[in-house]
Amino acid sequence: MTTHSQPLTVLLTDPMGGTLGLGLPPGSLVTETNDGPWPEPLLWVADGVAAPGAWADYLPAREVGLQPVLLQDESGIEEWWDGELDPGMMSDPGDHQVEEVLKDFWDSAASETEENEDEENAGETIAPFTGTWPGLASPGRPAADPATNSLKSPRLALVPVGRAADLPAAIGWSGPVNYENDVARLCAVLRSWEDRFGVRVVALSYARLDLSVAAPPQTLDEALAVAAEHFAFCPDNIWQGYESIRVYAEEALVGNTHWTFWWD
Template identity: 80%
Template sequence: MTTPSKPLTRLLTDPVGAVPGLSLPPGSLVIETNGGPWPEPLLWVADEVAAPGTWAEYLPARYAGLRPVLLQDEAGLEEWWDGQLDPGMVSDPDVHRAEEVLEDLWRSAASETEDDEDDEDAGETIAPFTGSWPGLASPGRTAADPEVTAADVAQALVGHSLMSPRIALVPVGRAADLPAAIGWSGPVNYEHDVARLCAVLRSWEDRFHVRVIALSYARLDLSVAAPPRTLEEALAVAAEHFAFCPDNIWQGYESIREYAEDALVGKAHWTFWWD
């Protein structure tokens, strides 16, 4: 077995030296089991369920090359993060461009919507847009410090929509790359290569100051420090969300317009769920 990555090694052997002031509770490494004869450690995860303020407590770990994330254990089992994470299945986010990915996904989702014979109002679902890709939304205006916003969103999620999350630390340079770094396969029914979605997350990180807060079996939670402030701005962002995760609209809203107005204007939390 190979030696754990340097950030994880130091975290385990000298947590105070790696991150001054960090108190590491009981936990363990999650090992990649599908990548070959010498599996790599992917992340460290705490044994106990996280408290509301736990995410913020572990944010300083980023100075040691580690990013905190909440892993939600929906079924009371650890199967999805202990044996089903496989970074060997994904490419490198560096090789993808966010707009190209979104344009490709938009065309696919819009076409599937328009071809739905059971939906008489298919055209209304994507209105005011058509099958043509509308392009990237303009960057948002920062409303708060991204890390403070992230901590606030994490605190609001724990014990509410996330009932049993564990805090995990992942050796990754930027939060947007977390899903690809651990080989998360939550959107696999829609997108097989999560690195393509990470390219979009990078773009959102740059334009809207998002942070990856939590991963579940098929759910992704983000904090947003520069959300759209008007319906017009939100519509442009909603088009990207429809491409990124059509189920957000298909399974919860009548239209992109309704989604933009209800879920995006001024909202510091974006969540995605793939059926």
């Protein structure tokens, strides 16, 4: 997958982005991937820790083709975004159909869950669903502006991509590598969530994805349908934090304007 980095190349001679109307803090362009130099800038990253509200403050950058995102270093030491990205291994999110992707993910996660459950607890993790993919959840009703969350020490970044849903694939983020190598397939899901729930990519870290949600599910029934998609998208959310899809829906999704995913 390729990006169109022309807005970033402006920063080579205009580091504060004045000609783009941005007024950026000190920062630098990232061009290194895990395979060596990339032919064009992948993203711009601020040198210092982002101030509260920085993501929202730079949303106007979208008008010049740049999507803001916060980069979080979970260890607080290693800057994983410099030299650890791999855009060359990503396909185009537009090449994937969301329901096909989620059905494939669901079948794999449900099968693995079934293998790991004992007879006494069989089916409890994915209840009230069965091993059959339940289909897409209905669109949400906008209830709030997309929210941002407080991260420990995020760095503001700008990525030259048309829509925020494509951002992880555009920079070659490999956070879910133990689950899915081609992040463009996950981005196809993010596109659908963007359309149905007003989701925006707010932050990335080494293996974590944070989303703001303008139209979260408001009832348990609505949340259960969304939770099924979350289980397919990131089974670790349920396997390593909640007893079942039902508990996850009740405790993590009803009315929640912030979704977090973490891959082991």
